[in-house]
Amino acid sequence: MMSWATDGTINSPIQSNESQQPCTSNSSRKRKFVEDLPENFLDTVCPPKSKARSEDPQQISPMTMENQKAIPLREITFSGNNSMHFSSSEHAFGREPSGQLSYTEDRDDYQCLKEMKFSMNSQNNMSLFGDDSNNQANDDYLNFELSRTPSPFDFGDDLMIPELSSDDVRAISQVVLTQNWSEEQKPNIADIGEFEVTQKSTSRLRKELVQPSSPVKRSKPPHSVAAQSSDGSNASVKLDEVSYIDTKNLCERIAIEMKDHKIAQKTFAEKILCRSQGTLSDLLNNPKPWDNLKTGKTTYLRMFNWLAQPLSRRMAILEMDIDDVHEALGMSAPVPARNASKRSKSMKSDPDTKRTRFVFTSIQKETLEAIFKETERPSREMQETIANHLKLDVESVYNFYMNARRRKLHKKKN
DNA sequence: TTATAGTCAATAGC
DNA sequence: GCTATTGACTATAA
Secondary structure: OOEEOOOOOEEOOOOOOHHHOOOOOOOHHHHHHHHOOOOOHHHHHOOOOOOOOOOOOEEEOOOOOOOOOEEOOOEEEEEOOOEEEEEEOOOOOOOOOEEEEEEEEOOOOOOOOOEEEEEEOOOOOEEEEEEOOOOOOOHHHEEEEEEEOOOOEEOOOOOOOOOOOHHHHHHEEEEEEEEEOOOOOOOOHHHEEEEEEEEOOOOOOOOOOEEEOOOOOOOOOOOOOOOOOOOOHHHOOOHHHEEEEOHHHHHHHHHHHHHHOOOOHHHHHHHHHOOOHHHHHHHHHOOOOHHHOOOOHHHHHHHHHHHOOOHHHHHHHHHOOHHHHHHHHOOOOOOOOOOOOOOOHHHOOOOOOOOOOOOOOHHHHHHHHHHHHHOOOOOHHHHHHHHHHHOOOHHHHHHHHHHHHHHHHOOOOO
């Protein structure tokens, strides 16, 4: 069961991983590797903290999806500052969208928003209304938000959404409901019932993936129901024409497309992205938010532009010569990877020799991870101490913490 | 000067 | 044979 931790974070069974707590665990395995180290080693490099604390919001999956038409509620976020976000990025923004986002509660002493409905008329005007008749919390804490990136519509306490233009509506990327509560009102999360999103409309789902920079003419999105030219050439967008791409959604669509058409990662990575299979795998499983990207935007844009083509053309591009692929995607050849064809330092003298990848021993790794849990950024001095104790190169220790810090941030969800 | 982003590519794992 | 993981490299940002 989930429960509130004393520091305001959530303890979730989905999140917990006892095996990753060698600093404090009593497992025999942990004892084994610690006993193999010099006495008080962990205390030396990993001084105990008074209080461990996670700063990241916790996420859980929807509990059930009963209705066959139910659309997965993509994200329920409980943050440590007394707020709860329900959001769905996949729901009924189709041509005749209307739907309902609701949850049930199974305890009387937690009263808040019970239901939110949204609908859109033929003029693409959207209305949103909610039933918070059971809400005994201070209404000041209730907020609705139709998000669009980069800046959301914020309607504060108003339940009725003002008229939106067609482009406004199409730029909406998700509905977010935020229920805040004071310390006294804080519910036990475990007591909140089931969540579901249902769609009333049977029309095709539509999700806008990209928001071009204003006032540039809007481009055709992937899966658009709008007509496209036969060669698909008008489907491509340039980097300077795009202000936002929903990378998570894009990667999900790419993964589905590859699965449906049995496209190997190696093929797609090398042909469409000019990148390696491993890089594509990582991108698909751990997409970075668009706004956090720097030079990496180009790679996602190549995925986007490929997906924006008609199916027959998507398949044809995979068979093209590389120069034709660039042209088909409306993009110039990407800058070669900066470390392409690189060999390890020791291999530079013999570039034909296949290098072997160094692998930490389990003791080395578990120790490094134990220290990381306490200190994500050990000083150079500390790294040298660790390297000496574990009989490692300082560079390897440095690389471990560099990789660990960055990979911790986008570990695959669930 | 140091940290980070983007990536390669070996290889583990299915 | 395929995807996922991960130690390492390097241009660039801070």
